[in-house]
Each structure stands twice: as structure tokens, then as C-alpha cells.
Amino acid sequence: MIRTYIRAFTASLFLGSWPVHIFLGFFDTEIYRRVGETALIPVFSNLWDNLIMHHVTIFVMSIMCLQVLIGCLLISRGKWVKIGLVSSILFCLIALLMGSGYQPPNLAARLLVNYLPFFLITVLQLPLLWGWDERTIFEMIQDRFFDRRLSYLKENHPDMKLFDADEEEMKDVMVGLMKKIGSAPWNVYAFKKTGILMVEANRKSYPEDDIREWDDAIEEYHRRVAEGDIPEI
Secondary structure (H helix, E strand, O other): OHHHHHHHHHHHHHHOOHHHHHHHHHHOHHHHHHHHHOOOOHHHHHHHHHOHHHHHHHHHHHHHHHHHHHHHHHOOOOHHHHHHHHHHHHHHHHHHHHOOOOOOOOHHHHHHHHOHHHHHHHHHHHHHHOOOOOOOHHHHHHHHHHHHHHHHHHHHOOOOOOOOOOHHHHHHHHHHHHHHOOOOHHHHHHHHHHOOOOOOOOHHHOOHHHHHHHHHHHHHHHHHHHOOOOOOO
């Protein structure tokens, strides 16, 4: 779950910065001139002053688009998350070398404000390069929501007799319950297809074969939707 929080936090930083760039890129471009003054490498400072600042609005709009793209990749799934992570880390490393453009009166404050945030965000993302993200951020949120609603029903309605019916009847009851509490349609489809009820909280308790079967069912749902063949659930 920590992995999901880090992805969501980093994505929010990239996706949330575009309004600032739009405003500054059109109405206060001179504020970007300070960035060249805090660059750690002199050649970067010269490049910034002699090239970037002459086309600063175009550059800022390009950076804005890049940040939105990276944010969207981070909240997606599979290989796109990996591409987003690599792009995000490279972006933060370049930002670390450039600094934020602030000029506090003492060296400690300058290091703290200009470079430390980019360093921490870079380090925070490095462990995410190992592992794989099968769910989008939105799917993870919906899984978490479903898990909490199911726990609530178990705690507050212990007399619910879901398991007195045969297997098919029980599955129909569970499908109705999943729809009622707002489970994602791909989860309902996967449950109907596999008979497995998997959420983020209990995913690690399942055998690899069950996890693979569940993931394949969800991938099948998304593939059918993309092809215009929306499954009936």
C-alpha cells in the first residue's frame, strides 16, 4: 500500500503544478530567470540564460505538458508506470541540478529550499523501480473503498446469510452486493469469471495462480471495453 501512496503523491505533484506554469509562463516569465542563478553546474546556468530565457514561454509550456504526461503515466498501470517512474526520476535529477531559483540569505537555507525537496522525491521513487504495478491508482482506490465497505457489512450485519445458498446462488448474491457497495465493474467481472474475491488488502494471501487468473480477467475486461465489447455484469 505504501507503493500506491508514493505513486499517488508523486503523480499529484506533477499533475498539480500545471496551473502555476500557465500563470507564470504568460504573466511573470522573469521569475524563471532566477533558476539559472541556482544551477549547480555553470554550463547549465549559461544554457539557461542564453537559450531558455529567450524562449521561456515555449519552454515553460513544454515543461507543463511533460509534467502532466508524467503524472498520467504514474497513475496508470504496467509498463506505463515504469516509463513514468524513469521519466519522473530523470526530471527530478535535472531539477536538483538546476535548483528552484530561490536565494535565501544563508547557505543552509539555500540547500534546504532549492535542492533537498528534489533529492527526497528522487530517493522516494527509486524503490518503485523494483516491482510491478498491475492496477491504476483509481483501481486501487476503488478496491480499498470496496474492502472497507465489505468490512463494514461484516461487522454491522453479521447475520447476513450469504453462504447458505449453493455456489451459483452465492455468486449471484455476491455480485449484487458488489454492485450495491460500488465495486468497480472490472472487479465484478473478474469475480464472476473466476469466483475469486480479491482486493488489495487480501491480494498477498492468494496463491500466484489465483492472482494471475484474477489479473488476466481484469485485463480481459479492459481489452473488451477498448474493443467496444462492454461485458454485461
